[in-house]
Amino acid sequence: MGLLSFAKNIGKKLFHHEEEASEKIAAYIEEDNPGVSNLKVTVSDGVASISGEAESQEALEKAVLMAGNVDGISEVKYDAVTAPVAEVKVEYYEIISGDTLSGIAKKFYGKGSAYMRIFEANREVIKDPDKIYVGQKIRIPLA
Numbered sequence: 001m002g003l004l005s006f007a008k009n010i011g012k013k014l015f016h017h018e019e020e021a022s023e024k025i026a027a028y029i030e031e032d033n034p035g036v037s038n039l040k041v042t043v044s045d046g047v048a049s050i051s052g053e054a055e056s057q058e059a060l061e062k063a064v065l066m067a068g069n070v071d072g073i074s075e076v077k078y079d080a081v082t083a084p085v086a087e088v089k090v091e092y093y094e095i096i097s098g099d100t101l102s103g104i105a106k107k108f109y110g111k112g113s114a115y116m117r118i119f120e121a122n123r124e125v126i127k128d129p130d131k132i133y134v135g136q137k138i139r140i141p142l143a
Contacts, residue, residue: 002077003077003078003079005074006068006135010134012071015072018043018044025067029041029067032123034058034066034124035055035058035059036059037053047073047076049080050080052081052082055084056084056087057083057086059083060078060083061090061139062125063081064076064078065122066125088141089141090141091140091142092137092139093137094135095134097134100115101129104138104140117141121140121141
């Protein structure tokens with residue numbers, strides 16, 4: 001079962017009432033669509049369930065992170081999304097106080113100058129490499 005947990009009360013504010021969450025989150029993902037067709041999003045009790053066809057594992061991961069990094073979402077279920085097998089091993093990382101992308105790059109890759117690799121891997125999730133927030137989840141390609 002595909003399920004990823006998130007900090008519920010942080011992230012991008014997209015909706016005021018859960019009744020509008022499904023439509024707002026789907027539109028948000030579609031705006032910078034990472035490669036998921038026939039995308040459908042439903043939200044119930046802070047859990048977003050997504051379905052569709054991802055062109056790659058990376059596209060699936062980005063759609064999940066986009067949905068989960070929304071204020072009011074505590075989990076994302078994605079077992080209804082079809083995707084090819086992952087080509088690159090990925091680790092999910094939750095931003096903590098004091099983190100910078102260069103600091104995270106140093107931790108995972110041994111050099112802070114590799115921060116653009118993290119930024120590029122999360123372009124739909126992080127719009128500005130200088131603007132990350134505590135509790136935000138991102139993907140770290142390991143290969």
